[in-house]
Amino acid sequence: MTVLFVDESFTQRSLDPVRQIRSLVGTLRALDPSLGQDSILVGGASTSTLDFSSETVGQFNTMRILTVAAIFVVLLVVLGSYPLAITGILSIGLSITWAYAATLLFFNNVLHSGVLFIIPLILFLLL
Amino acid sequence: MTISSFTLLQSIGVGLGFGVLIALLVSLTLIPSFILIAGDRIFWPRSGKRFETFAVRARKKKAERPGYFRRAAGFSVRRPALVLGLTVIISIPAIYISLTGATSYDFTAGLTHAESVDGIAVLEKSFGAGQIGPTQVLVQFPAAILTNGNLTKIAQANLETLSQSIGNLANVKVVTGPTRPNGAPVNATNMRTVMPLDRLAIFGISGRIIGRRW
Numbered sequence: 001m002t003v004l005f006v007d008e009s010f011t012q013r014s015l016d017p018v019r020q021i022r023s024l025v026g027t028l029r030a031l032d033p034s035l036g037q038d039s040i041l042v043g044g045a046s047t048s049t050l051d052f053s054s055e056t057v058g059q060f061n062t063m064r065i066l067t068v069a070a071i072f073v074v075l076l077v078v079l080g081s082y083p084l085a086i087t088g089i090l091s092i093g094l095s096i097t098w099a100y101a102a103t104l105l106f107f108n109n110v111l112h113s114g115v116l117f118i119i120p121l122i123l124f125l126l127l
Numbered sequence: 128m129t130i131s132s133f134t135l136l137q138s139i140g141v142g143l144g145f146g147v148l149i150a151l152l153v154s155l156t157l158i159p160s161f162i163l164i165a166g167d168r169i170f171w172p173r174s175g176k177r178f179e180t181f182a183v184r185a186r187k188k189k190a191e192r193p194g195y196f197r198r199a200a201g202f203s204v205r206r207p208a209l210v211l212g213l214t215v216i217i218s219i220p221a222i223y224i225s226l227t228g229a230t231s232y233d234f235t236a237g238l239t240h241a242e243s244v245d246g247i248a249v250l251e252k253s254f255g256a257g258q259i260g261p262t263q264v265l266v267q268f269p270a271a272i273l274t275n276g277n278l279t280k281i282a283q284a285n286l287e288t289l290s291q292s293i294g295n296l297a298n299v300k301v302v303t304g305p306t307r308p309n310g311a312p313v314n315a316t317n318m319r320t321v322m323p324l325d326r327l328a329i330f331g332i333s334g335r336i337i338g339r340r341w
Contacts, residue, residue, distance in 0.1 A: 001263070001264040001266070001286065001289065001290060001293070001302060001303065001304030001305075001307075002261050002262075002263055002264075002302070002303045002304065003261060003262040003263070003264060003293055003299055003301075003302050004255065004257035004258060004261050004262075004299070004300045004301045004302075004303075005256070005257035005261075005262070005298050005299060005300060006255075006256065006257060006298050006299070006300045007256050007257065007298060008233075008247075008251060008256035008257070008259060008260070009256075009257070009259060009260030009261075009262075010231075010232045010233040010234075010235075010260075011232070011233070012229070012232070013298050014257070014298060015232060016297075016298070017262075017296050017297065017298050017299055018262060020296050020297075021262070021264065021293055021296065024292050024293065024296070025264075025289070028288060028289065028292060032285070032288065034281055034284070034285055035285050035288065035289070037268075037269050038266050038267060038268050038269070038285060039266070039267040040264065040265065040266050040267075040289075041264070041265040041267075042262065042263070042264050042265075043262070043263045043265065044260060044261055044262035044263045045259070045260025045261070045262070046260060046262050047262055049232045050232075053232060055133055056133065056135070056136070059131045059132075059133055059136055060136075062131075063128055063131065063136070094214065094218060094221075097218065097221050097222055097225050098217065098218070098221045100225045100228075101220070101221035101222075101224040101225045101228070102221075104224050104225065104228035104229075105224060105228075108228060108229055113231060113236060114228075114229045114230050114231030114232075115228065115229075115230055115231060116230065116231050116232075116233075116234070117230040117231070117232060119230075120225075121136075125128075125139070125143065
């Protein structure tokens with residue numbers, strides 16, 4: 001089956017229905033034993049974008065934890081102090097948060113567009 | 128990032144890793160050698176007399192008015208509680224904005240003069256925005272769904288349930304498939320009742336979707 005959306009494929013308004021379609025398929029398969037026997041897959045431009053975004057965000061979360069832990073260990077060894085290492089981590093975290101918030105404010109209010117979902121990851125890497 | 132299973136992240140991780148490693152190697156080997164060979168000429172054009180003039184001027188300027196970094200550090204040392212309080216006050220909305228801000232998924236946004244973007248704009252204007260990147264729902268049945276050229280009742284019911292439910296979602300313009308060749312539901316279990324054009328569309332859709340299994 002082919003599903004055409006009102007908006008173009010890469011807008012939030014086209015990605016939300018993809019989530020809804022997947023959820024709907026799950027519900028219908030649970031309710032209808034006949035549909036439960038079928039194998040149903042949802043694909044396409046919006047779906048690929050959504051999966052790409054989910055995968056990136058998911059792996060980014062794991063990376064964040066690992067990186068912060070690694071930096072903490074390095075700072076602890078170099079500085080030899082827990083408070084200094086924690087302050088170092090917090091200041092880096094604050095820099096990233098403030099920078100991302102400022103970027104979002106600028107894009108949403110001045111340029112009237114959204115920030116690419118991959119930007120938090122890039123900011124994290126750069127800062 | 129290198130241990131990530133995602134190629135994009137993996138490549139960034141490997142690139143960054145090599146970048147840091149090479150920068151470290153260069154800093155520890157090439158730069159010291161170069162400085163040693165160049166000697167004082169490394170500071171050219173601010174070397175010799177020019178450096179002395181510059182140093183006097185810089186010292187004088189510093190004595191008259193301390194630099195921004197010194198003033199900022201001095202202020203933080205004098206008012207630590209104020210700086211900490213301001214940090215917390217700014218951080219709360221910053222965290223909120225970071226967590227709730229709208230993000231974009233369009234990598235082509237901003238490419239105003241790219242041929243591909245112009246082409247998409249024309250296609251959107253002519254055929255509708257959703258036509259460019261449709262979403263496909265693939266249903267694989269455990270058994271054949273055609274008998275004597277007609278769709279089985281179970282296949283018809285299942286496909287129609289899905290089509291109807293998906294069609295009711297917000298932002299969905301139209302759902303097409305074997306039970307809805309042109310968006311409107313038809314009874315594909317009896318092809319004789321289906322209009323010739325719809326029948327052609329059904330076989331087109333079915334041929335594309337189910338392919339050789341038919």
